[in-house]
Every structure is written in C-alpha cells, then in structure tokens.
Amino acid sequence: xxxxxxxxxxxxxxxxxxxxxxxxxxxxxxxxxxxxxxxxxxxxxxxxxxxxxxxxxxxxxxxxxxxxxxxxxxxxxxxxxxxxxxxxxxxxxxxxxxxxxxxxxxxxxxxxxxxxxxxxxxxxxxxxxxxxxxxxxxxxxxxxxxxxxxxxxxxxxxxxxxxxxxxxxxxxxxxxxxxxxxxxxxxxxxxxxxxxxxxxxxxxxxxxxxxxxxxxxxxxxxxxxxxxxxxxxxxxxxxxxxxxxxxxxxxxxxxxxxxxxxxxxxxxxxxxxxxxxxxxxxxxxxxxxxxxx
Amino acid sequence: xxxxxxxxxxxxxxxxxxxxxxxxxxxxxxxxxxxxxxxxxxxxxxxxx
Numbered sequence: 303x304x305x306x307x308x309x310x311x312x313x314x315x316x317x318x319x320x321x322x323x324x325x326x327x328x329x330x331x332x333x334x335x336x337x338x339x340x341x342x343x344x345x346x347x348x349x350x351x352x353x354x355x356x357x358x359x360x361x362x363x364x365x366x367x368x369x370x371x372x373x374x375x376x377x378x379x380x381x382x383x384x385x386x387x388x389x390x391x392x393x394x395x396x397x398x399x400x401x402x403x404x405x406x407x408x409x410x411x412x413x414x415x416x417x418x419x420x421x422x423x424x425x426x427x428x429x430x431x432x433x434x435x436x437x438x439x440x441x442x443x444x445x446x447x448x449x450x451x452x453x454x455x456x457x458x459x460x461x462x463x464x465x466x467x468x469x470x471x472x473x474x475x476x477x478x479x480x481x482x483x484x485x486x487x488x489x490x491x492x493x494x495x496x497x498x499x500x501x502x503x504x505x506x507x508x509x510x511x512x513x514x515x516x517x518x519x520x521x522x523x524x525x526x527x528x529x530x531x532x533x534x535x536x537x538x539x540x541x542x543x544x545x546x547x548x549x550x551x552x553x554x555x556x557x558x559x560x561x562x563x564x565x566x567x568x569x570x571x572x573x574x575x576x577x578x579x580x581x582x583x584x585x586x587x588x589x590x591x592x593x594x595x
Numbered sequence: 596x597x598x599x600x601x602x603x604x605x606x607x608x609x610x611x612x613x614x615x616x617x618x619x620x621x622x623x624x625x626x627x628x629x630x631x632x633x634x635x636x637x638x639x640x641x642x643x644x
Binding site (some may be wrong): 316318321322324325328329394455518519521522523524525526527529530533534537540541542543546577584585588 | 599603604607608609610611612614615616619623630631634635
C-alpha cells in the first residue's frame with residue numbers, strides 16, 4: 303500500500319503561524335527577563351543609586367534641608383550638615399536598594415529603612431544656640447531637631463522612587479498578594495522560553511523535508527523578536543515618563559534617567575543580538591538551499 | 596531560475612513581527628493616554644503624601 307505524503311508546501315501555512323507565535327514568545331521571554339532585572343537586580347539599582355551625580359544631588363538637598371532647620375531653630379547649620387557624611391548617605395542608599403529589590407525578589411512587604419542622625423552632641427557644643435533655649439525644653443528641642451534632620455535625610459536620601467514604592471505598597475497591602483504576583487512574574491521568562499523551544503521544535507518537525515525553510519522561519523522569528531524589542535523601547539520613550547517624573551522630583555529624574563539609559567542600552571544590545579542571530583540563521587538557510595538546488 | 600533571497604531575509608522578520616507590532620500600536624493608541632494620566636496622578640499623589 304502506498305503512503306500518501308503531504309506536499310511540503312502544505313506545511314508552510316501552519317509553520318508560518320507557529321513562527322508568528324514564536325516571535326511573540328521570544329519577545330515575551332526578553333520582556334520578562336528585562337522586567338525581572340529592572341525590579342530585582344541589586345547591582346543595577348546600586349549602580350543607579352550610588353551614581354556620583356545622584357549622591358551629589360542628595361548631599362546638596364540634605365544641606366539645604368539642614369540650612370532651613372538652622373534658620374528656623376537658630377543653630378549653626380554647617381557643623382550639623384557635616385555630621386551627615388557622604389558615606390552615611392551611600393550606606394543608606396545601599397540599604398534602601400537592598401530593601402526594595404528584596405521586596406520584589408522575595409515578596410516580603412517590609413517598610414523602608416530609616417536613618418537616625420546623631421547630632422545632639424554637635425548641637426550642645428553650639429553655645430550661642432544653647433543659650434537661646436528654654437532650659438526646661440532643652441532635651442525636647444534637641445530631640446525634635448535630631449528627628450527632623452533624620453527625616454530630612456530620609457526623605458532626600460530615600461529618594462522619591464522609593465517613597466513611591468513604599469506608598470504604593472501601603473495601598474495594595476491586603477489586596478494584592480505580592481509574593482504570588484512576583485512568583486508569577488518570575489515564571490514569565492521561563493514559560494515563554496519553554497514555549498519558544500517547543501514552537502521552534504514544531505516548526506523544524508513540520509518542515510523536516512526542507513530544513514532550510516525551518517531555518518528561515520526560526521531565524522525570521524528571532525529577527526522579528528529584535529524588531530519588537532526596538533518597537534517596545536520606542537513606545538516606552540514616547541510615554542514621556544522622564545518629563546512627568548521631572549515635574550515632581552529633580553533627584554528622581556536624575557536617577558530615572560540613569561536607570562533608563564542603562565536599561566535602554568541593554569535592550570538595544572539584546573535586540574541587535576536577536577536581529578544578527580536571526581539574520582545569520584536565515585543566511586545559512588538561504589545558502590544551504592542554494593547548494594541543494 | 597535562482598530565487599532572490601535578499602528581500603525575503605528582510606521581509607520575513609517584518610511580516611512575522613507585524614501582528615504583534617499592530618497589537619502593541621493599537622494598545623498604545625487606545626490605552627496610552629489613560630496609562631500616562633494614571634502614572635501622572637500616582638506621582639502627584641506621592642508628592643502630596
């Protein structure tokens with residue numbers, strides 16, 4: 303009994319449809335990986351938080367805050383401002399980075415780190431200021447000033463982004479299961495990656511009589527994924543997030559720009575790699591087909 | 596007759612990405628402004644807080 307073979311051309315349509323799906327799953331894998339990196343990468347966020355210009359801006363804002371308190375209470379602001387060192391601010395930045403990346407990595411909702419300024423001794427050494435104080439209210443006043451300086455440092459050092467995250471978490475606590483949501487997010491690149499492998503395998507199987515065509519489809523899907531990544535980047539830029547953030551906080555805009563610059567370069571690199579890899583695969587398929595012809 | 600592969604090497608990725616690109620463009624046009632406004636409001640609320 304003779305076997306009835308499907309003509310090779312009949313598989314083109316389902317293979318092309320699978321190739322469209324493959325493009326989407328590859329894009330999903332890339333998005334998931336970059337999304338996770340953006341939320342949970344400690345090294346990336348430390349690099350952004352500890353950027354020299356970002357810390358300079360924080361120190362400037364802290365100095366302005368202490369000067370304002372000095373004008374309000376009558377103490378000499380310079381020695382107090384010098385008590386809040388760059389190293390302390392950078393250490394706080396590291397703690398905050400670890401806090402909010404850990405938040406998304408583990409899903410455990412904890413409050414942002416606090417900062418305690420230790421300036422009472424410096425204030426007591428300011429004799430002109432101490433003489434002007436009500437003797438009964440000395441300890442109370444010193445503690446109030448210390449708390450307000452701590453809060454100033456916390457607000458300027460724990461940058462707006464982190465306050466936004468903290469505020470957002472306060473609102474969703476109880477209505478969103480963050481550990482579960484994060485677990486789902488972590489699965490996205492894995493599921494999309496496995497789906498991509500499955501789809502590529504199916505395409506290869508369907509076009510097994512003309513493996514070069516499978517290469518064309520898979521290579522095309524890879525390059526298509528690169529194009530989609532570039533389109534995603536363009537769409538993100540058109541949202542003008544930087545402008546909106548800049549209206550609210552100059553310091554956060556500086557941090558955001560730095561983060562956006564790093565991630566944009568990485569996305570462009572990944573898109574370029576996908577385009578080149580896809581192109582090479584298609585070129586191989588074309589060459590092999592020419593040889594076979 | 597040799598079939599020219601060059602144009603297909605450029606067209607194939609574009610055609611494969613087209614459906615998803617169209618979906619993204621539609622979503623951006625339809626929901627982009629709403630999303631932008633939401634983010635804007637969220638940022639302003641956080642400033643007040």
